[in-house]
Amino acid sequence: MGSSQQEQYPLDVDAVREEFPILDRKVGGDVTTPGEDENDTKPLVYLDNAATSQTPDRVIDAIADYYRSYNANVHRGIHHLSQEASVAYENAHDRVAEFVGADGREEVVFTKNATEAENLVAYAWGLNELEPGDNVVMTQMEHHASLVTWQQTAKKTGAEARYIRVDDDGRLDMDHARELIDDDTRMVSAVHVSNTLGTVNPVSELVDLAHDHGAYAFLDGAQSVPHMPVDVGELDADFYAFSGHKMCGPTGIGVLYGKEHVLEEMEPYLYGGSMIRRVSFDDSEWEDLPWKFEAGTPVIAQGVGLHAAIDYLDDLGMENVHAHESLLAEYAYDRLTEFDDVEVYGPPGDDRAGLVSFNLDGVHAHDLSSILNDHAVAVRAGDHCTQPLHDELGVAASTRASFYLYNTREEVDQLVDAIDDARQLFA
Amino acid sequence: MGIGGGSDMYRQQILDHYKNPRNYGELDAPTFSHTGENPSCGDTLTVDVGLADDGETIESVAFSGDGCAISQASASMLSERLPGMTLDELDAMDTDDITEMLGVDISPMRIKCAVLARQVAQDGAKLYEGDVDDLDVTKTEGDEV
Numbered sequence: 001m002g003s004s005q006q007e008q009y010p011l012d013v014d015a016v017r018e019e020f021p022i023l024d025r026k027v028g029g030d031v032t033t034p035g036e037d038e039n040d041t042k043p044l045v046y047l048d049n050a051a052t053s054q055t056p057d058r059v060i061d062a063i064a065d066y067y068r069s070y071n072a073n074v075h076r077g078i079h080h081l082s083q084e085a086s087v088a089y090e091n092a093h094d095r096v097a098e099f100v101g102a103d104g105r106e107e108v109v110f111t112k113n114a115t116e117a118e119n120l121v122a123y124a125w126g127l128n129e130l131e132p133g134d135n136v137v138m139t140q141m142e143h144h145a146s147l148v149t150w151q152q153t154a155k156k157t158g159a160e161a162r163y164i165r166v167d168d169d170g171r172l173d174m175d176h177a178r179e180l181i182d183d184d185t186r187m188v189s190a191v192h193v194s195n196t197l198g199t200v201n202p203v204s205e206l207v208d209l210a211h212d213h214g215a216y217a218f219l220d221g222a223q224s225v226p227h228m229p230v231d232v233g234e235l236d237a238d239f240y241a242f243s244g245h246k247m248c249g250p251t252g253i254g255v256l257y258g259k260e261h262v263l264e265e266m267e268p269y270l271y272g273g274s275m276i277r278r279v280s281f282d283d284s285e286w287e288d289l290p291w292k293f294e295a296g297t298p299v300i301a302q303g304v305g306l307h308a309a310i311d312y313l314d315d316l317g318m319e320n321v322h323a324h325e326s327l328l329a330e331y332a333y334d335r336l337t338e339f340d341d342v343e344v345y346g347p348p349g350d351d352r353a354g355l356v357s358f359n360l361d362g363v364h365a366h367d368l369s370s371i372l373n374d375h376a377v378a379v380r381a382g383d384h385c386t387q388p389l390h391d392e393l394g395v396a397a398s399t400r401a402s403f404y405l406y407n408t409r410e411e412v413d414q415l416v417d418a419i420d421d422a423r424q425l426f427a
Numbered sequence: 428m429g430i431g432g433g434s435d436m437y438r439q440q441i442l443d444h445y446k447n448p449r450n451y452g453e454l455d456a457p458t459f460s461h462t463g464e465n466p467s468c469g470d471t472l473t474v475d476v477g478l479a480d481d482g483e484t485i486e487s488v489a490f491s492g493d494g495c496a497i498s499q500a501s502a503s504m505l506s507e508r509l510p511g512m513t514l515d516e517l518d519a520m521d522t523d524d525i526t527e528m529l530g531v532d533i534s535p536m537r538i539k540c541a542v543l544a545r546q547v548a549q550d551g552a553k554l555y556e557g558d559v560d561d562l563d564v565t566k567t568e569g570d571e572v
Contacts, residue, residue, distance in 0.1 A: 031535065364495035366468055370436055370537065382468070396469020396494075425437055426446075426496075 009327055010320040016406050019056040022046075023406060027376050042376035045411045050195050050223060050355050050402035051380050052245045055309075059248055062308035066301050074300055075274055075291070085300055092303035093290060099310045100221075100240065101231035102257050106289040109256040109263070110299050114222045115145040117241035117256035118189075120293060121218060122153040124269040129186065132158035136187045137180050137215075139164045139172055139201070140392055141194040144385040145241075146220050150189050159186070166392060170197040170346035177209060185215040192230075193223040193353045196386045196400065197346030198329065200224075200353055207236050216262070222246060226313075226404075227354055228322040232257050244302060249309035253302035256293070263289050270295035321405045325354030328403040332356045332412045341423065345393060355402035357384070360419060363426045365397035371425060372399070375418035377411075436531050437496065440504075445496040450506035454489045461551030462492075463565030465539055470494025472502050474547045476509070476555075485509045485517065488548075495540050497533065502544035504528055514552045520545055539567040 017023050023046060029039025046054065066088070072081035074089045093105035102108055111117045130136070136150045140163045154161040162180045165173040172190075181188060188210035192203050203219050210217040218239040224230055226247035232240045239262070244253035258266075268275055268286060272295040277285045286292045313321060333349030333356055336342045341361035346352055360368050369381030380400045383390045390396065401415055454460075457475035464471045472492035479486040488506040493499065508528060509517060525542050526533055533541045543565075550565045 364468070366495045366537065366540065367437070367497070370534065373534075425442065 009324050011316060011324045011405055013324075013406060013408055016316070019058065020054050020406055021057070022054050027378075028374070045375070045377040045414050047401040047403065047407065047411065047415060048378045048380050049404035049407070050246070050384075050400065052251070053226060053248050053404050054406070055250065055305075056248055056312055058312055059250070059305050059308045063250060063301050063305040066304045071301075073297055088307075089298065089300050089303050092307040095307045095310050096255055099314070100225060100242075100255075100257060101233040103233070103260060106260045107257055107263065109258065109290040109293040110303055111254040111256055112252060112299070113245075113254035114220065114241040114243040115149070115254070117239075117254050118145050118149040118218070118220070120256055120269045121239055121258070121266075122149045124266045124293070125216075126150070126153040126187070127157060128267060130154065130157035130159040133184055134186045135160040135162050135180075135182070135184050136189060137162045137164065137177070137185050137210075138189050139191060140166045141170075141172075141197055141199065141201075141386060141389050142189070142191050143195055143220060143222065144387070145222070146189045146191065146218070147386075147388065150187065163388075164190075166197070166199075166389065169348075170194070170199050172199070172201055172206075174202065174205065177206065181209045181213055181215065183213050185210065185213050187216050187218060189218040189220070191220040191223070193221075193227070194346070194386075194389075195223045195355070196357050196384045196389055196398070198352035198355045198357070199347055200351075203237070204235055211236070223353060223355075227325055229318040238262050244306040244309065247306075247309055248312055250302045250305040253299045253306050255306075260289060263293070268292055268295070272296045274298065316405060324405055325403050325407075326350075326352075328407055328409065328412060329354045329356060331409055332401060332403070332415070335412060335416050336419075339419075342419070345398060354404070355400055357398045357400040359395060359398050360422060363422050365395075365399045367426070368399050368419070368422050371422040372415070372418045375414065375421065377415050377418045379415070436533060436537070438531055440530060441496060441500045444500035444503040448490075448499060448503040450489045450503065452489050452491060454487055457489075459551050459555035461547050461554060461565065463543055463547035463550065463567065465494070465498070465543060465567055468494060468498070468540060470498040470540055470543055472498065472543055472547050474502070474506075474544060474551055476548065476551060478514075483513045483515070485512050485514070490544065494543075495537075497529075497537055497540040498543045501525060501529060501541045505544045505548065509548065514556065517552055518549055520549070543567045 025036045026040040027044050028042040070081050070084040072085040074086040093108045097108045136154050151161045165176045167173050190206050193200050207217040216238040219237045221240050221242040225242040238259050240257040245251040275287050275292050275295040277287050330349040336344050344358045365381040382397050454475040454477050458478040460475045462473040475489045477487035488509045490502045546567050547565050553559045
C-alpha cells in the first residue's frame with residue numbers, strides 16, 4: 001500500500017486484513033491434513049472469492065458465541081435459551097430484509113444456499129404452474145444453479161427453455177431478449193452479475209420485460225449482493241437469491257427473497273416440523289411466511305453468522321466495497337491484457353464486477369492454476385459452473401481470479417508474476 | 428515433499444512429454460481403440476493398441492487427443508511403457524503405478540488427469556475382450572478423486 005494509485009482505494013486494507021487471520025497463513029505443504037504446518041512456507045494470495053469469501057473474526061465470534069451461550073432450537077421451547085435463539089434467528093431475517101431492501105422478514109426465506117433458493121421456486125412454483133406451451137427464459141451466462149434447475153423443470157413440465165445470447169463483449173443481446181420474452185413466458189431467470197464474465201447485466205430492463213409479458217423475474221444475486229449495494233424493491237424482482245458464504249458469512253445458508261404476495265400463493269417446498277400451524281391425521285395447515293418454507297430445524301447458527309456478516313459489510317459500506325473491487329478488477333484487467341498471449345473474457349476493465357476470467361495461450365487452465373498454486377496464488381480453474389457459456393466461448397475451461405474487500409494491487413502483481421512463471425515453464 | 432505440490436508436478440520429464448509427445452497419432456491397424464475424457468477439464472484421449480500374434484502381448488501403442496499437460500504427458504509416457512506388457516498386466520496397473528511412472532506427486536484434484544490414459548487403455552482392453560459391452564466413452568471425472 002502507500003503508492004499514489006493506492007490512495008483512491010476507499011478501504012484501509014491493512015486494517016481490514018487484521019480481522020482475517022487466514023489471509024496471513026502459509027500454504028504449499030501437505031493438503032491431506034487441514035491447517036497450517038511447518039511444511040507450509042508460502043504466504044497465501046487468496047483470489048478465489050467468487051467461489052467463497054473468507055470470514056472475519058467478528059462473524060466467527062458471533063457463531064461461536066451462539067454455540068457457547070445461547071444454543072437452542074427455535075420456535076419450540078418456552079425456556080429462556082430457546083427464546084434468545086428464536087429472537088436472534090428472527091432478527092437475522094429482519095437484518096437481511098433491511099440489507100437488500102425487502103419489505104420485511106416475510107419476504108426472506110433462509111435456505112441451504114442460492115442453489116436451493118432456485119430449486120425452492122422451481123419445485124414450489126415451477127412444477128405446479130408450468131405447462132406445455134409455456135417458456136422459461138434464461139441467459140447463456142447462467143450459473144448451473146439457475147440453468148440446470150430451470151432446464152430440468154422445463155423438461156418435466158413440457159415447457160420450453162430459452163437462452164438470451166451473449167455478444168462478443170460478454171454482454172447480453174437485449175434485442176434477442178426482446179425476441180425471446182413473449183406472452184408465453186412465465187419465468188425470466190437471469191444472473192445479476194456473471195460469475196465467469198464479470199458482466200453486470202441490465203436486470204431492471206429484464207425485470208420490466210418479464211412483467212410486460214406477465215412473467216415472473218428471478219435474479220441470481222450470488223455475485224452481486226456480496227459486492228455492491230442491491231435493492232430488490234427498486235429492481236422489482238419477484239425472486240432474488242444469494243449465498244451467505246460469498247459475503248463474509250458462513251457456508252450452509254442461502255437466501256431466497258420473494259415478494260410477499262407471490263410467496264403467499266406458493267405451496268411449500270419441504271414438509272415437516274416448523275413449517276406447520278396445525279396438523280391432524282387428515283391434513284395440515286401451513287405456518288406464516290417465511291416459516292412456511294423453512295421446514296425442520298433451520299440454519300440457526302448460520303443465520304446468526306449472516307447477520308454479523310451483514311453488520312460487518314455495512315460498517316465498511318457497500319459503496320466502498322464495490323469501489324475497492326472495481327478498481328482492483330480494472331487494474332487486473334489492464335495488467336492481464338498487456339500480454340498478447342492472455343485472453344481475457346467479458347467486458348472492458350472499467351465495466352465489470354470484481355473478477356477476471358482468462359486463458360494463457362498454450363497452457364491448460366488446470367496446469368496454469370496448478371502453477372499459480374505453487375506460487376500460493378489461489379484461483380479457480382475449470383468451467384465455473386457455466387459449461388454452456390464455455391462452449392460458447394469455445395474453450396473447455398478458464399482460470400478466474402476474483403477479488404474482495406481485503407485484496408490488494410500487490411496481490412494482482414503476484415498473480416501476473418506467477419502467470420509469467422507458467423509462461424516460461426511451458427515456453 | 429508433501430502431496431499437493433505445484434511446479435513439482437511439472438518437472439522436465441513431464442514438460443518434455445507434453446511438448447514432444449511420443450507415439451502421437453493413430454495406428455494403421457489397431458487391434459482395439461478406445462476414447463475417454465474428463466468432461467470438466469476438457470481432456471480427451473484416444474488410445475490405439477496393437478497386439479502381438481499371441482493375442483495378449485501389447486506390441487504397439489499410439490494416442491491422440493488434447494488437454495492438460497498431466498493428462499497428455501501421462502498418455503505419452505504410458506505409450507512407451509505398455510509395449511511388451513500383457514493385457515493382464517495392463518489390467519493390474521493402479522494409480523500408484525501411474526504416479527510412479529510420472530515420477531512426481533500428483534495433487535489429489537489432478538489425479539483424474541493423470542490416470543485418464545491408463546483408464547482408457549484398460550477399458551479399451553476390456554471392451555476388446557468382451558468383459559464389458561456397454562461402455563461408449565470412458566469418463567474419469569470424479570471417480571478417482
